[in-house]
Amino acid sequence: MVALLVNDREIEAKNGTNVLQACLDNDIYIPHLCYLESLDLPSASCRMCFVEIAGEDKPATSCTTLVRDHMVIKTDTPAVRRLQRTALRLLLSVHRVDCKNCYAHKRCELQNIAKFLKVGLKSKPLNRYLKDTDIDEDHPFLNYYPNRCVLCGKCLHVCRNQHGQSVLTFANRGFNTVMSLYAAAEAPSPSCEDCARCVDICPVGALALKVNQEASIHHPTEK
């Protein structure tokens, strides 16, 4: 066990854990989107879980930093918050903010983080750039929404953990990166309909089962 000081509070953590996990275990919240405990190496792609570590000149991602004894950490310095807010605004600038018609409304991680960081859901001052396709319906059981996806990659990892091989994969590159779903022939058995782990893990509602879809959204009366 090692002892570290987070926001002037002493917490204990097992050797080899990362700072993000140690904080979360002790009810200290750090915004994060792509972190999965089951993953050996964190993907560190969402750039959200910044903390300031005494002795280091700029904020570091807590998911990639292992705990050390006598570490002094702050999770709410201006530098940390500035990076987190920019990261969130960048994600929102490519996000279709249409919460009323999204099934993840009120349990969406983007909404939670925005509330926590006191950032409006408008991407201001950044312009919004959305992709042409709002919905990818090629898969027999799953719908994918590129304009909701934050590309955290958690769906890919849970699917791979479950089935040894993932139905989902990153496709294209750079700004045009999206998740892509393999067609039915390559889907694992039991079918995606019975598994739906990817849908459950998605922090923003970018994946949905087709059967639940018709029931849960498209409420033209609710306006």
Add this chain to the structure above:
Amino acid sequence: MPVCRFFRYPIDFDSLLEAGAMMGSGGMVVMDEDTCMVDVARYFIDFTQKESCGKCTFCRIGTYHLLKILDRLTQGEGEEKDLELLESLSEDIKKGSLCGLGKTAPNPVLTSFKYFRDEYEAHVKEKRCPALMCRPIIAYYFDLELCARGCDACATCCPVDAVFTTRNRKKGVDQKLCVKCGECLVACPPEYDAVRKISPPGLVPVVERASEKEE
């Protein structure tokens, strides 16, 4: 980096880094006042934006925003708040990106912003490109003092027939047709050297066409 400030500056990894540049593959490009620093920054960001793998938020989305802002500036559509955004976003991308690409991608913006801020401001406030390079905010015209009577070199090479003849058989540019390709500038015989560029395009002198009867 401006030569006047870095004349006799050592060329090694640490010194260049300190000055806001980097060694890269060891190449050096010398530019004069005919190269627009905003356009150069745009060119570099265009490159890194295309090279971004798309994994992390800052590089994937941030460099795209930088490119869009610089596009606006070079087209004369920039606003004053764009400059602030350009600077703060660049700083954040540098600090927040996952790998070396994103960490260095905004350098051309930050360094050119630091040393050539006046050029950025000219693009925004006056819609003027001091290097006369950004096509949407420049105009071509012929200096009538220098333009040779009866010479047709520019008119024959113009791809869009934007060159017309004036009453005393000199040349003028139809600004509505001109696509600012610069072919006339190349074609104009060096002994006349009559083609001029100006920015903002509103300052271009009015040249009258010969009436149809005279033509």
